[in-house]
Amino acid sequence: MRRGELVPNSTEVKLVCLRQQVGIVQVELRTCQAGSVCPCCGMASGRVHSRYRRQVLDLPWQGLPVRILLRTRKFFCVKERCKRKIFTEQLPGTVDRYARRSSRSSESLRWLALALGGRAGSRLARKLGLLISGATLLRQLRRQSKPPSAAPRVLGIDEWAWKKGHRYGTILCDLERGTVVDLLPTRDTAAVAAWLTKHPTIEVVSRDRASSFADAIRRGAPGAVQVADRWHLLNNLFEVLTRSLDRYRPAMRAVSDRLSSASPAMSPIGKPTLAAERKQQRRESRLQLYQEAKALMDSGVSQSEASRRLGVSPRTLQRWTACGAFPERKRRDFPSSVDGFTAYLTRRVDEGCTNVSQLWREIREQGFEGQLQTVWNWLRLHFGRSQNRRRSTMLKRSHPLSPKQVAWLMLKVDQSRSKYLTVLAESSPELASIANVAKSLFDLLRNRDAGRWTEWIEAARRSPLASFAKRLERDKDALLAALRLPWSNGMVEGQVHRLKLLKRQMYGRAGFHLLRERVLHAA
Ligand SMILES: [Zn+2]
Known part of the structure; x- marks a missing residue:
């Protein structure tokens, strides 16, 4: 669309006049080309056959509909043997053949x-x-459906859900250009293979670990290099690891118990609060300022001069001088529902009870109606470390780490740097072997260290993760390509996310055609 022009295309049409009528703006245009080209034979002709008028709708003007009255012509075709004798004037920039709207509209x-x-x-x-x-x-x-853009060389392929768990389609992306190439209504191996056969330019295909796409690529594009997506590989590893660790819950619980037997309690008593720490910092900076001001004025500097140098207001300096000593801030006490029970709580804490829930239950029996959190806050305020009270000696009940947490630890943390992992490995040789194999595959994938693959697969075959290793071995070529090549399915996942948003915008009502158009062409 040409911008900033009154008429749709000034090389094709000229403005004759502009009229405002009730509820509509009328624009009269006439064509201004010397001749036109026959749509049948492509020969230019200037021999006018007749003139006529067309009415088409244009873009609105300030919300008012605009109607174009177009004075246009018919021409004789000048080619002897053309089967078209007469044709209408071609105005591709203004209005299409038979169209009732201008092209820009x-x-x-x-x-x-x-x-x-x-x-x-x-x-x-x-x-x-x-x-x-x-x-x-x-x-x-x-x-107006437009054909998909240029032939892709590097393709990313993934499935998308019509309805999760029921029906799936396929999305195909050009990884070099970052665009969606096509959308298929099914993830059927035959359909995907047929699509790939029609696109012989494809050299590399990135996919997740689903075997149906692997088969389709082998059938439809046998020459293409398959790349397994690295994120999916890592995700598979994590899932397999979590599942195998599930069998060792007793061992993991024992390690947690051993390590936690010396840790302090979860109790507010004895812990500094953030507010208390900030308060302490503010007091220190105030004290420093006070001492500087005092030193200045003792050496004979006037109050106003000291005020200017230190950036403290003269009123504050006056107050400090009048006070004679560093003025401590008083703590403001707000009324609390705990107030009636403070004597009892203080006595119980002095007796050594630091269990907040226990204290809460006790005062509830005496008529306290507040929440556990209120008691917790009161205790933190009065027995936090900033008040220099005793530290808690209550023991914490150990919470064993879940298999997921342990799997995460095994992959992300070096064993030598985690006490938990060291103790866990000592407790069971099988767990030690699982941790070793998983961590070395994780590092291999992260560092793209294809050279260590053979060594890893040998070690994995003798470990409890042998069946996972066997599955990876079957997909070895795609896996090694993932380490060698820069391509991954990240972009495809992003496009699947976009597709989901579009699908939901249409409340699941739109058909495949509209969805495909919007995924392919919407900006
Ligand atoms: Zn012709």
């Missing part, structure tokens, strides 16, 4: 349909002064 509607779909698009179009129904919007979109 159709283009705007196409963008509207791509962005919003049928019904929502028509609702917005009405607000903007473009009168069109949802069905027409979709029909126009279908008619």
